[in-house]
Amino acid sequence: MVSESAAERLEAIRRQLPASTQLLAVSKGHPAAAIRELAELGQRSFGESRLQEAIAKQAELADWPALDWHFIGRLQANKVRPVVQRFAWLHSVDSLALAERVARIAAEEGVCPKVLLQVKLRPDPAKGGFAPEDLRQAWPQLRALPTVQLVGLMTMAPLGLDAAQRKSLFADCAALARELGLEQLSMGMSGDWQEAAAAGSTWVRIGSALFGSKPLSPPAWDAI
């Protein structure tokens, strides 16, 4: 089999994306050269989940100031400042305390990041996120935070759901966003982005289906 190029994979995804859905290229575990290749093809939005790795790549790509960086990994409290300094979008704010910390540090840094609140709509021990009841309860305090732009919700489907269960989960996330008046929906990855896009996702976060290989895990990455 002839292996596809990044350009072919990007083109195939772009052809299938609805007009209302943007592509977030998840570049974690892939080198700056792979990001540069996609940037030269017009891709601007990139998602990273590990701070140290992202810092190194952002430095290598300093000649591309138009790139739009999204933090999608678990956000530790002690990493909020460096993340807020380097990322305009945070997809993984999963508690009121974390949102308050982001707001306080954003004020000190003179920035106003776009925040997507991570929600957990099905039981999943592997993932964080607001339960819908907790999000509704925290909502008045969240929306009063002055230095974050609350733009949307982010969710991930637990492993092991079938297609119908994923569709129902994505529909639930879209309904919760509508209820709260939030426009952005970050849902869908390499294995389920078509379903998420059909359910109204505005950001599909695609890594392996775009970069064409498995990302390097942190120890392998750190060895480069």
Ligand SMILES: *Cc1c(COP(=O)(O)O)cnc(C)c1O
């Ligand atoms: C790695 C990652 C993705 C991309 O996963 P793929 O299956 O490679 O497309 C999307 N979202 C989050 C939060 C991730 O950590």
